[in-house]
Amino acid sequence: MPHIVKSTILDASTDAVWTVLRDFNGHDRWHPVVATSSIERAQSSDKIGCIRRFKLNDGSELREQLLALSDLEQSFSYCLLDTPMPMFNYVAHVRLLPVTDGDRTFWHWESRFTTRPEDRDRITHMVAEDIYQAGFEAIRRHLKEAA
Amino acid sequence: MARVYVSTVVNARNDRVWARVRDFNGLPNWHPAIAESRIEGGEPSDKIGCVRDFRLRNGDRIREKLLGLSDYDMFCTYSILESPMGVENYVATLRLTPVTDGDQTFMEWTAEFDCAPEREAELVGNIGGGVFQGGFDALKRVFGG
Numbered sequence: 022m023p024h025i026v027k028s029t030i031l032d033a034s035t036d037a038v039w040t041v042l043r044d045f046n047g048h049d050r051w052h053p054v055v056a057t058s059s060i061e062r063a064q065s066s067d068k069i070g071c072i073r074r075f076k077l078n079d080g081s082e083l084r085e086q087l088l089a090l091s092d093l094e095q096s097f098s099y100c101l102l103d104t105p106m107p108m109f110n111y112v113a114h115v116r117l118l119p120v121t122d123g124d125r126t127f128w129h130w131e132s133r134f135t136t137r138p139e140d141r142d143r144i145t146h147m148v149a150e151d152i153y154q155a156g157f158e159a160i161r162r163h164l165k166e167a168a
Numbered sequence: 169m170a171r172v173y174v175s176t177v178v179n180a181r182n183d184r185v186w187a188r189v190r191d192f193n194g195l196p197n198w199h200p201a202i203a204e205s206r207i208e209g210g211e212p213s214d215k216i217g218c219v220r221d222f223r224l225r226n227g228d229r230i231r232e233k234l235l236g237l238s239d240y241d242m243f244c245t246y247s248i249l250e251s252p253m254g255v256e257n258y259v260a261t262l263r264l265t266p267v268t269d270g271d272q273t274f275m276e277w278t279a280e281f282d283c284a285p286e287r288e289a290e291l292v293g294n295i296g297g298g299v300f301q302g303g304f305d306a307l308k309r310v311f312g313g
Contacts, residue, residue, distance in 0.1 A: 118274070120176060123176075125177070129265070
């Protein structure tokens with residue numbers, strides 16, 4: 022089972038980063054691959070169990086469900102319900118930890134999933150680089166523009 | 169219960185930093201406040217349950233017991249058996265996590281303990297800002313950060 026772990030350091034407090042990340046419906050405002058995002062059934066985006074529907078820039082659609090969200094731990098978990106790619110059992114965890122030495126943020130993003138052996142390397146690389154690493158860079162820009 | 173949380177980022181891969189700090193008897197090799205250390209009973213310093221007896225540069229003596237050590241998750245947990253600090257039920261953990269974006273290491277050092285209420289702020293400041301951050305600063309001088 023592929024296990025992806027990516028992490029970075031941001032020059033901002035965890036509170037500032039969490040304000041952006043905690044909105045499960047907010048990826049279309051900062052992530053470069055997400056064109057539009059909406060929560061099904063008009064539920065609140067911090068209601069556990071809510072489902073977000075993404076349309077990506079390439080036109081594909083996917084649905085993800087919020088499994089856990091903690092303002093205390095500044096973490097959330099979600100799973101993929103529908104995707105055009107051969108990915109199964111995808112569960113991801115995002116977690117922010119304070120770097121007290123300089124009021125920075127350690128951002129940890131990890132996931133596990135199953136797929137066909139022949140798709141494993143391509144999908145692992147895509148998620149790690151095009152989703153997670155690109156997300157890190159996008160938040161860095163987003164925070165700079167907001168400052 | 170008082171709680172201390174201090175964290176930093178060191179400019180080296182986590183395996184290099186871990187090699188520096190994993191030895192439970194090795195504090196004098198990297199922490200500037202520690203003068204000397206030995207493991208009681210001649211036990212290996214990575215045997216869970218071993219006790220280190222060390223002396224600070226200010227003359228204080230502390231005995232600590234190794235509760236947990238993981239080379240896989242890169243953490244070390246220990247408790248204080250004896251110290252002049254006036255703390256009870258003191259358990260601390262030093263943990264290393266890789267920063268994949270740039271070969272750095274995220275280091276966390278946490279402690280929980282009981283003490284007289286009027287001494288809590290002073291102890292939290294001394295342990296977090298003094299002992300733990302002092303160790304981090306020394307590692308940052310070695311590895312950058």
